[in-house]
Amino acid sequence: MPSLLRCARAAPMVVAAAVTLAACTASTESNPPATSTTSSIAPAVTRIPPTDAVDDCGPGSGTTRGDGVLVVATDDPAYAPWFVDNDPANGQGYEGAVAAAVAERLGYTQAQVRFERVGFNDVIAPGSKSFDVALGQVTIVDTRRGAVDLSTPYYAAGQAIVARQGSPAAAATSLADLSGMKLGAQQSSTSLSAITDTIHAAEPVAFETTDDAKAALAGRSVDGIVVDLPTGFEIIEQIPGTVLVGQFPRPNEVTEFFGMVLEKGSSLIPCGRPRSTASAVTGRSTRSRHNGSPEAPEPPSSNSCQP
Secondary structure (H helix, E strand, O other): OOEOEEEEOOOOOOOOOOEOOOOOOOOOOOOOOOOOOOOOOOOOOOOOOOEOOOHHHOOOOOOOOEOOEEEEEEOOOOOOOOOOOOOHHHOOOHHHHHHHHHHHHHOOOHHHEEEEEOOHHHHHOOOOOOOOEEOOOOEOOHHHOOOEEEOOOOEEEOEEEEEEOOOOHHHOOEHHHHOOOOEEEEOOOHHHHHHHHOOOOOOOEEEOOHHHHHHHHHOOOOOEEEEEHHHHHHHHHHOOOEEEEEEEOOOOOOOEEEOOEEEOOOOOHHHHOEOOHHHOEOHHHHHHHHHOOOOOOOOOOOOEEEO
């Protein structure tokens, strides 16, 4: 049974090199070879085909739901560290900056971008969408491709266990140590799947939101919760007496990848077709637009992990 990797804040772990709107398919470009986790988790760099900004995808192109407006959906609340102050429109936080950079590359001004709140389950459900793109730490997995289209990855992260200090869960050193405990995660998430498929714990508790999971942990109704690693670091700052026990890879050996969600068959899909490097939506463009720095943005709360 795999051991948990103990984590502490350190240099940024991973950041995708670019984001395109092209529908994501299973390939070596979006799923790099696995790396051994016997000593540490190596940076997982996503190799993405460069893209050119397509001239006919901006305002007036008819590729968005409302002509001249790009509608971006986020969860409610829009969680830190992915967004700042629950305000997706301010361009802060990692996903806030990604949304702003994508809009800019497509040719939309800040005044032409509208943000709306859509619950996680509604974002990934099949059917017509009220938004053009959605960002909310949605993992790219095959089971979701039949319902929605997914962009190429913009972030890579592992799953993590958060528990109360001094609890049996906090003392766990392997996934086997957690298998008999009561664990919870947000419903329909890969974190919830990880409890049954990777940790092999019986009867996980599914919460409607991550906030509900956090409240259950604070109220001692669960032994621990599973979240993505950056969110785990945020939680232990928010809830006194909690600890990030460690991280583990899921669903790949190395990590998992987040992508933007689009309605199945969205007219925006061709806007990310591979062409040239000149217009890839990169970390460099994100940082330069919002912070005036030529450096690539740092991912939220990163880590150094030891077995």
